[in-house]
Every structure is written in structure tokens, then in C-alpha cells.
Amino acid sequence: MITCVRIAVFVASFHFALEHVGAGGTPWATPDQEALDELQDADILKAVVTSMQEWQKRHTSHRRKRGDSSVCYPEVGCFQDSGPFGYLDMLPSPPEEVSTRFFLYSGRARANSPAMDVPFSNLTAVWPWASKAFNLSAPTKVIVHGFGGSCNNVWVYEMRSALMTVEECNVICVDWEAGALIPNYVRAAANTRLVGKQLSMLLRGLNAHLGLPFHNVHVIGFSLGAHVAGFAGAELRNLSRITGLDPAAPLFESQDPRARLDSTDAMFVDVIHSNGENLILGGLGSWQPMGDVDFYPNGGRMQKGCTNLFLGAVTDILWSASDVEGRSLCNHRRAYKFFTDSVSPRCHFPSFPCESYDKFLEGNCFPCNGDRRCGNMGYYADRSNGRGTLYLITRDEEPFCAHQYHVRVESSPSPVPVTSYGKIQLTLIGNLDINETFTLTQKDDDELKVGSPLARIAVPHPVLQEPKSVQITYTAYSGWISSGLASWSVDKVTLTDSFGKRFENPPLTLTKEFDSLRGE
Incomplete structure (x- = not known):
């Protein structure tokens, strides 16, 4: 016997005045071009895991404290592996091996290729060129890649293009590809100190020779690049801002600041945590707060739209790169995608202080009004009052930014306990009847109790614009052990946006109709 249940629908129409939201997203590269950055993802993850296993083995096999050592290089100075760096057991490589280069782009001469490509060994060549090409009154943005990366990565191009489109600015990309090569992650981690020192020397030289103001310099670092930014900032002590995009965790998390x-590495440090999971589960980013404000989109461990962390990571570790699609770093890479999207003034990521991510999902910390110090993740983070740990939800595909709505559905009261089993979905309907559906229950046979509200935060596509109506759908569950009731009553639907604008449908009880169609 087959039982078919016709789902019942409640529709409420309303007017909800909201700011128009553009499409957002990043139009600079196609998905196929962006995928070029991910070709080595499996190799990168396996390299980190293998390097960390070897490093851990060395540490556990040496019970005696070895003697402290140091190394000195012309111009950049000396590095020691004692004190806060004693755990690493490795010193930075010689500058000629790291081969740091600085790609300089000027807002006065926009082009896809850098206006100047300067090796660190010829740093003085920058001063006469920059005196003519750099706009000292404009902001200077510095981009630093991570392990296995370079300034030729597509994401660097996208970020640079977005930055130079939204405002006139100077852009510098720090290319330390030779010092961040696969497979030696520990060596690359040690080299972050050297590259950070080299970056500080470039910025200090621009300040001394051209008067480049540090209060106008913003360094943006991804993964290991976030720590490069930190070391540069610690050298200079008065950088305006550092943005850490999922700072690398292995060999850094829980270490001395x-x-x-x-x-303390800049006047303002903001961090986006997108992959703060254990390394064995594919996590490369830090969970530990490291900034004045730390954003945890979608909880900061797994990102919506990315493959399951555990399955992706273990597959990449057990099989060769040619046997997998190599997309296990999707969660890690989301940090720079979020930031690049946020550069558009139409792409907002409102973020909320809350006791925990679970409490946030329940709507306990919604919306941003009154004394609640909310933030705006990404490029404009420094223009909001939010500090500390902040949570938000993003979309699972580009555009990742959109309005967040807290949805609350309350069932009709009853003098006696009533329980049903089934699924409840909500459809937001906007202009031109564009709509998107969200499931409020966790599974198809969720237990529904009279008097127990359902709540969820929904993030519809920006193209939906202003929600004009909502549609509530109840699907009764039909199983061998438990089945849902023929009808379910909804008393009230409340929709609240990030800024506290709220709609509540009229207080009336709506009973769902039910048809049962039976056949052999």
C-alpha cells in the first residue's frame, strides 16, 4: 500500500521595506578560472598532514632540549629559534632561496600586469618609481598568499581587481612562492618570519623615502599569509589594519602571540575563520580568536556548499591527487571569497555577538538593534562597532552575501498536548514572484509539538529583493512506526531582518487541509 499525502499551504502577504540588494559576487573570473587555484588542493592538504606528522615525530623522539641556534642574513638581520619560536625547531631559509618579490600596482595606471615587479634583493629600485606612480593620499592595500600559492593565483587577481574598482588605491602583492612550496609546510611556516620582516622593510622604506603613511596601509593575508602580515605588523607597530583570512592553524594556533x-599587530585586526576544524578532518584554519574582531561565518568550521570536511580530507590523504577532485580546501578558501565579495558596497555580511553559534542559530541574538554591538564581516569591518566573536550565516554559493532573516513559526495553541511528525518548509516570495524555499525542520519525520515554535535563520538570494509574501508548507510523515497528523495548525509567522524590521501575520489560526490518496 502506498500512502500519498497532499501537502497543505499557508500564504501570508506583506510589505517589508528593505534596502535594495545587488547581485553581489565577484565578476572578475569564471568558475573554471577560479578552479585553477584548486588543482593542487589535495597535494597541499597531504603536504601539511605529512609535514606535521614528521614534525611531531621529531619532537616526541627528542627528549633532551637541544641547544638554541640562530641565523643572520645581510639586510634582514638575525632570527633565533628560542623563546616564543623555540617549539618550531626550524629557522627561516636564506632570502635568496625564498626569492620574495613585490608586485606593485598603481591606481593611476591600471593594468592586469604589475606596473613594477621588484625582487627583495633590489628593493631600492622601488623608491624612484613609486614616487611617480603611487598616490600617497590613496590607501595602500597589501595582499599576501599562503602555502602553495603565489601572486599569480586567480583569487589574488579577483581581490586586487575588486579593491581597485571600489576605490583608487595602490596595491602590493607579496610573492614568496619559492618559500611556500609544497611539500614542506614546516619550512614554509618558518619562512613567514623572514617574509614578514621583508614586507616591513618595504613599507618602512616607502614611508622613509616617499612619506607613505602607515595609517593608510591595510595588509590582507590568507592562511600562512595572515601570519606574514602579523610579523610585518609587529615590526612596524603602527600599521592601520591587518585582515587575517582563515589564518593557518598548524604550528601557530595556541602559540605565543x-x-x-x-x-596587537595593527591598530585594527579583523579575522575571518572559515575552516577552524581539526587537521585530521581537513581543517587548516585557526579556531582561536586572533583579532580585535573574529568572524565565524556558518560557525567557522564548515562552509555551506562545501563537501563534507571529513570525507573530503580523508579521501585526499588516502588517495593520490589524480584520484580525487581536489576540492577539500573549499572551506579554507571561502575566507578570501567572502572578503572579495564584501568589497562591493552592495554586499553586506551583518554579524552578531552571541554566546555560541548554536544560540545564534536559535535566533537568541537576533537582530542588530539597541545596545547590541554588531559587525560587518569583510572589507568594511572597521566601520562597524562589533568587536570580539561574531557569528553570521552566508549563502552556499555566490553571491555569498545577502540579508539574513530570522524566521519563527508558532503552532496554534491547544488545551491538550498534540504531537505530529513531518516536515515544515517556508518559501519567501519576492518581486516578480521570484522565490526560494527553506526547510525549518531538521528531517522529514521531525517531532512537532503544539506550543513549540520552529525557528531558523534564512539567507535568500539577493535577486529576490523585497519579500512580499511567505508560504508555509506542512508535509505529514508516513512511516511504519510513527505518522504525522492529517493537519497542522499555524498561529503566527514572524519574519525579522538583521536590523530589526519585523513582519507578523495577523493573529489567526489556520488549519491545514489534508487529502489521503490510497492505492495498491
Whole structure:
């Protein structure tokens, strides 16, 4: 016997005045071009895991404290592996091996190729060129890649293009590809100190020779690049801002603040945590707060739209790169995608202080009004009052930014306990009847109790614009052990946006109709 249940629908129409939201997203590269950055993802993850296993083995096999050592290089100075760096057991490589280069772009001469490509060994060549090409009254943005990366990565191009489109600015990309090569992650981690020192020397030289103001310099670092930014900031002590995009966790998390990115490295440090999971589960980013404000989109461990962390990570570790699609770093890479999207003034990521992510999902910390110090994740983070740990939800595909709505559905009261089993969905309907559906229950046979509200935060596509109506759908569950009731009553639907604008449908009880169609 087959039982078919016709789902019942409640529709409420309303007017909800909201700011128009553009499409957002990043139009600079196609998905196929962006995928080029991910070709080595499996190799990168396996390299980190293998390097960390070897490093851990060395540490556990040496019970005696070895003697402290140091190394000195012309111009950049000396590095020691004692004090806060004693745990690493490795010193930075010689500058000629790291081969740091600075790609300089000027808002006065926009082009896809850098206006100047300067090796660190020829740093003095920058001063005469920059005196003519750099606009000292404009902001200077510095981009630093991570392990296995380079300034030729597509994401660097996208970020640079977005920055130079939204405002006139100077852009510098720090290319330390030779010092961040696969497979030696530990060596790359040690090299972050050297590259950070080199970056500080470039910025200090621009300040001394051209008068480049540090209060106008913003350094943006991804993964290991976030710690490069931190070391540069610690050298200069008065950088305006550092943005850490999922700072690398292995060999940095829980270490002395002097050995990693820290909130004291700039006047304002903001961090996006997108992959703060255990390494064995594919996590490369830090869970530990490291900034004045730390954003945890979608909880900060797994990102919506990315493959399951555990399955992706273990597959990449057990099989060769040619046997997998190599997309296990999707969660890690989301940090720079979020930031690049946020550069558009139409792309907002409102973020909320809350006791925990679970409490946030329940709507306990919604919306941003009154004394609640909310933030705006990404490029405009420094223009909001939010500090500390902030949570938000993003979309699972571009555009990742959109309005967040807290949805609350309350069932009709009853003098006696009533329980049903089934699924409840909500459809937001906007202009031109564009709509998007969200499931409020966790599974198809969720237990529904009279008097127990359902709540969820929904993030519809920006193209939906202003929601004009909502549609509530109840699907009764039909199983061998438990089945849902023929009808379910909804008393009230409340929709609240990030800024506290609220709609509540008229207080009336709506009973769902039910048809049962039986056949053999």
C-alpha cells in the first residue's frame, strides 16, 4: 500500500521595506578560472598532514632540549629559534632561496600586469618609481598568499581587481612562492618570519623615502599569509589594519602571540575563520580568536556548499591527487571569497555577538538593534562597532552575501498536548514572484509539538529583493512506526531582518487541509 499525502499551504502577504540588494559576487573570473587555484588542493592538504606528522615525530623522539641556534642574513638581520619560536625547531631559509618579490600596482595606471615587479634583493629600485606612480593620499592595500600559492593565483587577481574598482588605491602583492612550496609546510611556516620582516622593510622604506603613511596601509593575508602580515605588523607597530583570512592553524594556533597573528599587530585586526576544524578532518584554519574582531561565518568550521570536511580530507590523504577532485580546501578558501565579495558596497555580511553559534542559530541574538554591538564581516569591518566573536550565516554559493532573516513559526495553541511528525518548509516570495524555499525542520519525520515554535535563520538570494509574501508548507510523515497528523495548525509567522524590521501575520489560526490518496 502506498500512502500519498497532499501537502497543505499557508500564504501570508506583506510589505517589508528593505534596502535594495545587488547581485553581489565577484565578476572578475569564471568558475573554471577560479578552479585553477584548486588543482593542487589535495597535494597541499597531504603536504601539511605529512609535514606535521614528521614534525611531531621529531619532537616526541627528542627528549633532551637541544641547544638554541640562530641565523643572520645581510639586510634582514638575525632570527633565533628560542623563546616564543623555540617549539618550531626550524629557522627561516636564506632570502635568496625564498626569492620574495613585490608586485606593485598603481591606481593611476591600471593594468592586469604589475606596473613594477621588484625582487627583495633590489628593493631600492622601488623608491624612484613609486614616487611617480603611487598616490600617497590613496590607501595602500597589501595582499599576501599562503602555502602553495603565489601572486599569480586567480583569487589574488579577483581581490586586487575588486579593491581597485571600489576605490583608487595602490596595491602590493607579496610573492614568496619559492618559500611556500609544497611539500614542506614546516619550512614554509618558518619562512613567514623572514617574509614578514621583508614586507616591513618595504613599507618602512616607502614611508622613509616617499612619506607613505602607515595609517593608510591595510595588509590582507590568507592562511600562512595572515601570519606574514602579523610579523610585518609587529615590526612596524603602527600599521592601520591587518585582515587575517582563515589564518593557518598548524604550528601557530595556541602559540605565543609573538609567534603568530595577534590583535596587537595593527591598530585594527579583523579575522575571518572559515575552516577552524581539526587537521585530521581537513581543517587548516585557526579556531582561536586572533583579532580585535573574529568572524565565524556558518560557525567557522564548515562552509555551506562545501563537501563534507571529513570525507573530503580523508579521501585526499588516502588517495593520490589524480584520484580525487581536489576540492577539500573549499572551506579554507571561502575566507578570501567572502572578503572579495564584501568589497562591493552592495554586499553586506551583518554579524552578531552571541554566546555560541548554536544560540545564534536559535535566533537568541537576533537582530542588530539597541545596545547590541554588531559587525560587518569583510572589507568594511572597521566601520562597524562589533568587536570580539561574531557569528553570521552566508549563502552556499555566490553571491555569498545577502540579508539574513530570522524566521519563527508558532503552532496554534491547544488545551491538550498534540504531537505530529513531518516536515515544515517556508518559501519567501519576492518581486516578480521570484522565490526560494527553506526547510525549518531538521528531517522529514521531525517531532512537532503544539506550543513549540520552529525557528531558523534564512539567507535568500539577493535577486529576490523585497519579500512580499511567505508560504508555509506542512508535509505529514508516513512511516511504519510513527505518522504525522492529517493537519497542522499555524498561529503566527514572524519574519525579522538583521536590523530589526519585523513582519507578523495577523493573529489567526489556520488549519491545514489534508487529502489521503490510497492505492495498491
